[in-house]
Amino acid sequence: MLRLSLLLIAVSVLFECSDKKDSANDNAIEETKLDRQWWKEGTLYQIYPQSFKDSDGDGYGDFRGIFDELDYLESLGITAVWMNPFFESPMVDNGYDVADYRAIHPRYGTMQDFQEMINGMKERGIKFVLDVVVNHSSDQHKWFQSAKKSRDSEYRGYYHWWPAEKGEPPYRYSLFDPEGGWDYVEETDAYYLHTFAEAQPDLNWENPKLRQEVYDIMKFWAEKGVDGFRMDAFQFASKDTTYPEFPDGYESEFIKYHGLRPQLHGYLKEMYLEVLKPYNVYAVAEGAGSTFEDAHDLVDADREELQVAYHFDYVDMSKTPDGYELSEFKEVFTRWDSAFAKEGWIAIFLSNHDNARLVNRFGDTRPAYRTLSAQMLNTFLLSMRGTPYTYYGDELGMTNIDMLTIEEYVDIDAIGKYEAAVTKGEDIEEFMKVLNYSSRENGRTPMQWNDSKNAGFTVGKPWKPINPNYREVNVAEQNKNPKSVLNHFRKMTRLRNEKLVLVYGDYDLIAPEHEQVYAYTRTLENEQVLVLLNFTDQMAELTLPNEMEVGEVLISNYANEVVGNGGKAQLAPYQAVILKTD
Numbered sequence: 001m002l003r004l005s006l007l008l009i010a011v012s013v014l015f016e017c018s019d020k021k022d023s024a025n026d027n028a029i030e031e032t033k034l035d036r037q038w039w040k041e042g043t044l045y046q047i048y049p050q051s052f053k054d055s056d057g058d059g060y061g062d063f064r065g066i067f068d069e070l071d072y073l074e075s076l077g078i079t080a081v082w083m084n085p086f087f088e089s090p091m092v093d094n095g096y097d098v099a100d101y102r103a104i105h106p107r108y109g110t111m112q113d114f115q116e117m118i119n120g121m122k123e124r125g126i127k128f129v130l131d132v133v134v135n136h137s138s139d140q141h142k143w144f145q146s147a148k149k150s151r152d153s154e155y156r157g158y159y160h161w162w163p164a165e166k167g168e169p170p171y172r173y174s175l176f177d178p179e180g181g182w183d184y185v186e187e188t189d190a191y192y193l194h195t196f197a198e199a200q201p202d203l204n205w206e207n208p209k210l211r212q213e214v215y216d217i218m219k220f221w222a223e224k225g226v227d228g229f230r231m232d233a234f235q236f237a238s239k240d241t242t243y244p245e246f247p248d249g250y251e252s253e254f255i256k257y258h259g260l261r262p263q264l265h266g267y268l269k270e271m272y273l274e275v276l277k278p279y280n281v282y283a284v285a286e287g288a289g290s291t292f293e294d295a296h297d298l299v300d301a302d303r304e305e306l307q308v309a310y311h312f313d314y315v316d317m318s319k320t321p322d323g324y325e326l327s328e329f330k331e332v333f334t335r336w337d338s339a340f341a342k343e344g345w346i347a348i349f350l351s352n353h354d355n356a357r358l359v360n361r362f363g364d365t366r367p368a369y370r371t372l373s374a375q376m377l378n379t380f381l382l383s384m385r386g387t388p389y390t391y392y393g394d395e396l397g398m399t400n401i402d403m404l405t406i407e408e409y410v411d412i413d414a415i416g417k418y419e420a421a422v423t424k425g426e427d428i429e430e431f432m433k434v435l436n437y438s439s440r441e442n443g444r445t446p447m448q449w450n451d452s453k454n455a456g457f458t459v460g461k462p463w464k465p466i467n468p469n470y471r472e473v474n475v476a477e478q479n480k481n482p483k484s485v486l487n488h489f490r491k492m493t494r495l496r497n498e499k500l501v502l503v504y505g506d507y508d509l510i511a512p513e514h515e516q517v518y519a520y521t522r523t524l525e526n527e528q529v530l531v532l533l534n535f536t537d538q539m540a541e542l543t544l545p546n547e548m549e550v551g552e553v554l555i556s557n558y559a560n561e562v563v564g565n566g567g568k569a570q571l572a573p574y575q576a577v578i579l580k581t582d
C-alpha cells in the first residue's frame with residue numbers, strides 16, 4: 001500500500017475524520033433511501049438473436065442456438081438478457097416491423113423453443129427483457145392490412161390517417177424515409193403516418209382500444225415469464241391528432257416536436273397499472289426526451305410510469321472517424337449522473353444494435369491495444385452508477401467490419417441515408433467513409449465463438465459476413481487466456497455483483513479537464529473505491545486529491561503498481577484499475 005508523506009497523512013487524517021463523519025451521516029441517510037431493485041443491480045446483456053448462434057444451419061441465429069450457450073451466458077455473470085425482436089415480421093427493419101406480436105418468426109424457432117430458452121435462463125438466475133415495438137407495427141400486420149382497405153375497418157383508428165380530400169398533410173420528418181413521414185394509400189385515398197420506414201406505420205396511441213391491445217400483448221408475454229420490457233421508440237408514441245404545421249427545418253430538433261407529449265404520461269401510468277404493477281415487471285424506455293425533467297417525469301418512482309430510461313447523449317458522440325474529446329465524454333456522463341443522483345435511474349451503455357462497435361468508437365483497434373482498450377471500456381461501463389448494458393460481443397472486444405460499397409449494406413437506415421446523400425448531391429466518397437465507420441451494421445455481425453469456419457456461428461451461410469478477425473477474437477481463444485477481454489469482463493461483473501458501492505455509490509469526478517484519464521470515486525457509507533481509466537495509448541499521470549490514500553487493487557488490466565509517491569498515479573496505455581481507498 002502506498003502512502004503520501006507523513007505530513008500529508010496527518011493533515012488528511014484530520015480532514016478525513018471530519019469529512020468521513022459527515023459523509024457517513026449523509027450516506028446513512030442515503031442508505032435508508034436505497035431502493036434496491038434487481039434491474040438496478042444487474043448487468044444486462046443484449047442479444048441480437050439473428051447474430052448469436054445458429055443451431056439449424058440456415059445462417060440465422062435462433063433460440064436453440066441461444067439455449068445451447070446458456071452456460072456461456074451464466075459464465076458471464078450477467079443478470080438479465082434483453083433480446084431484440086423475434087416476432088413474425090417481413091424483416092424490413094430486422095424485426096422492428098412486427099406483423100404479429102404473439103407469433104415467433106420461424107427463423108428463430110417455435111414458441112416451445114422460446115419457452116425452453118427462457119426457462120433455461122431462469123434456472124441459471126438470468127432474467128429476460130422483451131423488446132416491445134409498439135410505436136409502430138409492420139404494414140403487413142392484419143390491423144394495417146384491414147385499416148388501409150376501408151375507412152370503415154374496425155382497425156382504421158389504430159393508425160394515423162390524413163384524408164386526401166383535405167389536401168396535402170403537414171410535413172412530418174421520418175427517420176428512415178427521406179421523402180417524409182406520410183405515405184399515400186390509394187384504396188382509401190388517404191395518407192398514413194410513419195416515423196420510421198414506409199413499412200412501419202405508426203400506431204395511434206390516442207385510441208384507447210389500441211392501448212388495450214398493447215397491454216394485452218404485454219400480459220401475454222409477462223405470463224410466459226418475461227421480467228421486463230424495453231419500449232422501442234416509445235417517446236414518439238403520442239401524437240397531436242390535429243396534425244399541426246411544424247416550423248420549417250424543425251427536423252434538426254425533431255425530438256422536441258415528436259417526443260414525449262404530455263399525454264404520453266397518462267398512457268404510461270395506465271400501462272403501469274394494467275401491466276407493470278400486477279405482473280411485477282419493469283420497463284425501460286428508449287429515449288428520454290430532450291431535458292432531464294423529461295427523463296425524470298418518465299422514471300421517477302413516484303411517477304409510476306417506467307423505471308429506467310436511456311438517452312442518446314453518450315452514443316451521439318464519436319459518430320464520425322474524427323472521434324471525440326475525453327473531457328466532453330466525461331462531462332456528458334457526469335451531467336447525467338448528477339441529474340439522477342437522488343431520484344430516478346438510467347442505463348449506461350456505449351453500444352447496441354443501432355451503433356458501431358465500442359472499441360472502434362471509443363477505444364483502439366490496433367492489435368497492441370484492442371484488448372486493453374476493450375477491457376478499459378468494459379471497466380468503465382461496469383463501474384458507473386446506472387444499469388450497464390453490454391452488447392453481445394463487446395465482452396470479447398469485437399470490432400467493426402469494412403463495408404466500402406453501398407451494395408454490401410442491407411440495413412434500411414444505411415440505404416435510406418445513402419439515397420438522401422445522393423439526392424442532396426453530397427460527397428459520396430466522404431459519406432461512405434463515415435457510413436463504414438458508423439453504420440449500425442457493424443454491430444450486427446455474427447458472434448465469434450471459435451476459429452473454425454464461420455467462427456462457429458453457423459454451419460450454413462451466415463446471413464451477414466463474419467468479421468475476418470474471428471481467428472484471433474473469439475470465445476474459445478479468450479476462455480483459455482486469463483488476460484483476455486472476456487475474462488476481464490467476468491472479473492468485472494463478479495466485482496460489481498459483490499460490491500453494492502459500484503451500484504448505488506455516489507459518483508464523484510476527479511480532474512474533469514484531464515484529457516487522458518477518466519478518474520472518479522464511488523462512495524457508499526464508509527466504503528469508497530477509486531476508478532482510474534487511461535483513455536489513450538500514452539502513459540498518463542494524474543495527481544490524486546490530497547487527502548486520498550489508496551489501498552487494495554480490486555481489478556486491473558496490468559500488473560504494475562499504479563500510485564506512487566506524492567499521490568501520483570501513473571497509468572500505462574489504456575490501463576483500467578479500481579482500487580479501494582482507505
Ligand code: GLC
Binds near residue numbers: 096097233286354
Ligand atoms: C429503435 C430500434 C431500431 C429500429 C427503430 C424502429 O430505434 O432500436 O433498431 O430501427 O426503433 O423500430
